[in-house]
Amino acid sequence: MITAQAVVYSEHGEPKDVLRTHTYEIDDDKIAANQIIVKTLGSPVNPSDINQIQGVYPSKPDKTTELGTSEPSAPCGNEGLFEIIKVGSNVSNFKVGDWAVPSNVNFGTWRTHALATEDQFTRLPNPEQSKAAGKPSGLTINQGATILVNPMTAYLMLTHYVQLIPGKDWFIQNGGNSAVGKYAIQISKLLGFNSISVVRDRPNLNELESELKGLGATQVITEEQNGSREFGPTIKNWVKETGGEIKLALNCVGGKNSTGVARKLANNGLMLTYGGMSFQPVILPTSLHIFKNITSAGFWITALLKNDEELKNKTLSKIVEWYENEQLVDAKSLETPFVAGGAKQLHEYYQEAVVNSAKGKQLITY
Amino acid sequence: MSIQAQAVTFTDFGKDLPNVLKQTKFVIDPANLKSNQLVLKALANSVNPSDIHEIFGGYRIPRTQYLNPDEPLYVGGNEGVFRVVEVGSDVKFKKGDWLIAKLPGFGTWRSYALATIEADDPEPFIKISSDDDDSLSVEQAATISINPPTALQLLNQFVKDWADDGNDWVIQNAGNSSVSKFVTQLAKLKNVKTISIVRDGKSDEEIKELQDFHATKVLTESEFLAEDFLSKTLPALIGPKGKVRLALNSIGGGEAVTQLANSLSHDGFLVTFGVIGGGQISIDPRIQLFKNITTAAYWLTANTKKNPQSKVDTVQTLLEYYKQGKIVDTPLNKIQFKENENIQKVFVNAIVNSKDGKQVIFYE
Known part of the structure; x- marks a missing residue:
């Protein structure tokens, strides 16, 4: 018997009000042939997890009594890294000790253990397996636990819509200092694309600029430069030197900032807006829109990958490969280890993590 | 001589x-x-x-x-x-x-x-x-060179798989423009329904004229901007199976254009064309992400320069429609x-x- 705990809610609301820890038993002697038991290695708090609990996110888990709750409840969390601790007799994709991530959103990753069918998980190499395969490095828990959203978002936005010519073409992004922004900088460098990252002006701008350039940023500009007409020729010269075009803009800020990055686009350029729960409207002047034929579209990884297993697996493998080859640096999380049987219940760890999310991405490790 | x-x-x-x-x-x-x-x-x-x-x-x-x-x-x-x-x-x-x-x-x-x-x-x-x-x-x-080709290409360039079962809709502002009157006629030929928005204060005759050009529904700007338009009027109009797949904007920016985008069903397109007065389009990022709404632009001149044959083909199609009496010219x-x-x-x-x-x- 395994005593498992999961963070659940029955009513939507603020996490501080509606989360609770549900404790239940998983009978590891009675698992079905296609089932696996996993234990959690780490699961983070993403803004979309919070929005799901609040009931304002368009994708959310069903409320059920599957875990044995007295009233229908939904599990929290969408990203997480798990280790297989038991496999059913017909399970072919996994053996004990393998690492895995949920195949779909809404699985509920804020938990200590889970009983699942093997198709609910996708295998990742654990560090021993990477080493045995001759890779320079294995995945860390943070890398595995945060692989499904931010790095995949960056990779897919850069590759799935517009064909950028390596060595020549450019993309521009606002939120250059965000987690997705930093992945986009690194991945564009790996793919040979030039980048312009817009960041907020700040006292230690030089430091940030060197950090981003260290990750592979071609150019870093401030919001003020993004909005300035005088600065336009400088950007035109950068682009002219490579003989390419700015074909893609990534927007996670909105407002004037979205107008600024859209203005830098070449004719027929595309602006992709992502992560749009809490920011300002996307603003496009009609003249720019019509005469440069700029298109503005949304990027939502959940919808894109929902019915495209192949694209998801291909993207995941690429990110894993870069991590194993030490070509990609993960965005660091603030890690808090969960202590079973301690004074704090599991949901309290996540409630604190939600509050602390303002300071950076929070990861609960097990 | x-x-x-x-x-x-x-x-x-x-x-x-x-x-x-x-x-x-x-x-x-x-x-x-x-x-x-x-x-x-x-x-x-x-x-x-x-x-x-x-x-x-x-x-x-x-x-x-x-x-x-x-x-x-x-x-x-x-x-x-x-x-x-x-x-x-x-x-x-x-x-x-x-x-x-x-x-x-x-x-x-x-x-x-x-x-x-x-x-x-x-x-x-x-x-x-x-x-x-x-x-x-x-x-x-x-x-025949500008308004009818614009209308035909607007209908065909973005949504490529119009359903012919009467559940697909187009919504457009500047409902009494010449392009809009061709859009309603050409949509009718595909069994696609249309909502044409006009400024307040139009006479019954003017509204009747748009209906004669086959606008399924003519709404005034006040009706369109009313608080319960998205929650009540629109769903009642298009029915449970109805989908607003294309929104056509030729007036510029502002609240009415944001509302146009918000009227779209999942995977819809807001297409802006022929705007001369400038203005800014402001779109809720949530509809771009979660309803997969794309904001695109259309300009006949750009299409024709890129692919002159597209203009020839479009005009030939329109000539056929005129000859067969399927469309009429606008006043x-x-x-x-x-x-x-x-x-x-x-x-x-x-x-x-x-x-x-x-x-x-x-x-x-």
Whole structure:
């Protein structure tokens, strides 16, 4: 018997009000042939997890009594890294000790253990397996636990819509200092694309600029430069030197900032807006829109990958490969280890993590 | 006998139209026609908002036809039908053919044109009718180059899989524009339904007119902007299976355009075209992400420059629809030009009157 705990809610609301820890038993002697038991290695708090609990996110888990709750409840969390601790007799994709991530959103990753069918998980190499395969490095828990959203978002936005010519073409992004922004900088460098990252002006701008350039940023500009007409020729010269075009803009800020990055686009350029729960409207002047034929579209990884297993697996493998080859640096999380049987219940760890999310991405490790 | 011709020309951009636009007289001598030349006589040509803004300096359409290569005058206008009156020996058109220019920038505001078929552009014209074919009226011919092709391409370029079961909808502002009246007619041919939004205070007759052009529903701006439009009016109108797949914006930006985007169903397109007054489009990022709404732009001139054959194909389709009586032309204000009049004055007046409707100049 395994005593498992999961963070659940029955009513939507603020996490501080509606989360609770549900404790239940998983009978590891009675698992079905296609089932696996996993234990959690780490699961983070993403803004979309919070929005799901609040009931304002368009994708959310069903409320059920599957875990044995007295009233229908939904599990929290969408990203997480798990280790297989038991496999059913017909399970072919996994053996004990393998690492895995949920195949779909809404699985509920804020938990200590889970009983699942093997198709609910996708295998990742654990560090021993990477080493045995001759890779320079294995995945860390943070890398595995945060692989499904931010790095995949960056990779897919850069590759799935517009064909950028390596060595020549450019993309521009606002939120250059965000987690997705930093992945986009690194991945564009790996793919040979030039980048312009817009960041907020700040006292230690030089430091940030060197950090981003260290990750592979071609150019870093401030919001003020993004909005300035005088600065336009400088950007035109950068682009002219490579003989390419700015074909893609990534927007996670909105407002004037979205107008600024859209203005830098070449004719027929595309602006992709992502992560749009809490920011300002996307603003496009009609003249720019019509005469440069700029298109503005949304990027939502959940919808894109929902019915495209192949694209998801291909993207995941690429990110894993870069991590194993030490070509990609993960965005660091603030890690808090969960202590079973301690004074704090599991949901309290996540409630604190939600509050602390303002300071950076929070990861609960097990 | 040589032909005394005149054209409305400009050399600089500007808004002071009576001074910016000039009358230029010129002479065409058919006796000296080269084998690759033809003489065209205007049957009728039109004034479009884009023509005016081109003269203001806003729309930059590369103009191709100078009256005299040594004197780079621009001839105004982009739409109009010409009748072939003389042809050189190598020209495939016949006297009596009705032609329109394939590309924008021809300069249609003129009583005659001497055209040269160059080796690098062997097909600058589309034959749309002839003297012995009465299936197309001069009115239809003179206005087939801009509004009807815009409407047809708007319907076909973004949504490619319209359902013919009556559940797919288009919503459009500027519901009483000429393009909108073609959109409603062309949508009807596909069994696609239309919501046309008009300014408040339109008369019953004006609304009835739009219904006659097959608008499924005509709404005033107040009805459209009402608080319960998205939650009640729209769902009741389109029904549980209805989908608003295309929203057409030709008025600019602001709240009404945001509402247009918010009216779209999942995977819909907001397409902005023909906006002259500027403005900004403001879209809720949540609908871009979670309803997969795409904001796109449309410009006929850009399409035609990129792929001239697309214009030919679009016009051919429209000619077929006119011949079969499937669409009708939209109202216009007819102005009769007389040979001895000053063409510049006729056009300056027509431009002033454009705010009351499309002006078309007919020649004797």
